[in-house]
Amino acid sequence: MTGARILVVDDEPQILRAVGTSLRGAGYDVATATNATEAISTAAMRPPAAVILDLVLPDGSGVDVCRELRRWTDVPILVLSAVGDEREKVDALDAGADDYVTKPFGIDELLARLRALLRRAAPASEPVVELGELVVDLEKRLVTLRGDPVSLTPTEFELLSLFVQNEGKLLTHPAILRAVWGPSYRTESNYLHVYVSQLRRKIEADPTRPRYLLTESGAGYRLVRPR
């Protein structure tokens, strides 16, 4: 995905410069905007492959930018949030943002999230996904942990395969519910928490300190490759 055009929106010139330089160093083509209006017009003139968006802008909120962009594009949106902006962060996810990083963030983390978002367009074509000691065969519906078979109920497997196909990506509660249980279960987060805890008991060595299936508090869950 190198060469992909990334639009970075932030009104702090030094953040824009540091993030812009890093992204160019990682091989991306970078466009910048310093306010909401400029962000929307830049995205409209030359559609980017992904948008990195600060939540607080001088002429409006990043949430409004998300909502506006979602009216005509499903470009991946990565939101820059801050401790204390939890409400805004959740609003942005509800308005169509795909993921967030919290300021101040490490560049590696930002790049990893961005890669995960850009992968989304091309979902895993490989039927067998290896995440450290966890191996998931999507076609044969088989899961092994350190070589030992793991027995999952059909719903648990649906949930795990959704995570595996979106490795590294934040999945919000409503998005997971819709994908696994169907559109009428959008708000039944309790279902989801129960199944996640069952799944953790089967795939995590210590379910209270998950290494694969991470909780993003107030927002959703994320499956990662353990370090």
Place this chain on the structure above:
Amino acid sequence: MPVLHQWSAHAGRLNGLFVSVAAVALVTGSIFVLRPVAPVLSLGVLYVIAVVFVAVARGLAYAIPVSIASMLTFNYLFLPPVHSLVLHESSNWVALAVYLVTAVVVSELATRSRRLARKAVEAETLRQSDAAKTAVLQAVSHDLRSPLTAIRAASDSLDSRALSLTQSDREGLVETIQTEARRLERLVENLLDLSRIDAGPARRRPELWAVDTLLANAIEQIGPDADRVVVSLAAELPPTQVDAAHIERTLVNLLENALKYSSPADRVDVAVSADAESVLIRVRDRGPGVGVDDRERIFQPFERGAGDRHGSGLGLAIARGFAEANGGRVWLEPSAPGTGAVFVVALPKADREGALA
């Protein structure tokens, strides 16, 4: 100060006595006036007004004597046999009972509502100071986060082997780190200034200073933008007795504020004059000015002018704090919209002995 305290308690008692006597006398006078239009016996109820008034204003300790005095006065002046204190009618006892019950009930209610009001005020004060602390913490964490984000992103990139950076990329990132580190430094300095002002004037070292010297030192501190500052001094300027470091900070902050809120091509005018008590320093910019509603708000810590996201919102609060710690004042002079803002610093003139010393 125990003597003063005793004196004021004494004065309070005298005052209470006077209020009580005046209330009874006033009602008695009214009854004399109203006697031709209503039966005397029913006019006795007017003493309840005196009792209620004293109970609310002064409490039970005054209301009970007022009740008894009312009953006695009513009996002596109006009830037959007039001019005697003989209680031979049950109406006397009824009147006394009514006055006493009123006194107890009303003063109890008044005391209770006063206590509730005081509690409400205390709770509100506490809540406001908590809210202020929360606002300060939120503002500080926001002001810390932006520079930290830029520094972390820039230093991570410099450190990363995965990124391919040109020499000019690297130089740019180093510059970002330096710029943002200076911004953090400035924020920390401002916070320290603010806490110093809050700690009180104990550390003040007042000396005799000519305002033009303080102004020259301040202009020296503001860097390359100093060229935009144009100063005019009145012919005769009395000296002031202030802590130079404090007042220079006041002036630097006002000058930087004026420079920040006007375009880089515009000049900032500083005019120094004197009136009977003070030396006045007027700083005029040609920026957008300040709306009427914001005239006091902008002096609150962490309040910024419209469109400013990069200042800490501390400059004006610090300018005013240091001026006031030195007996001076800082305010915004009303000006027509679109003509820029005029900030005024008033510093007290040094007294004559000070000036000669």
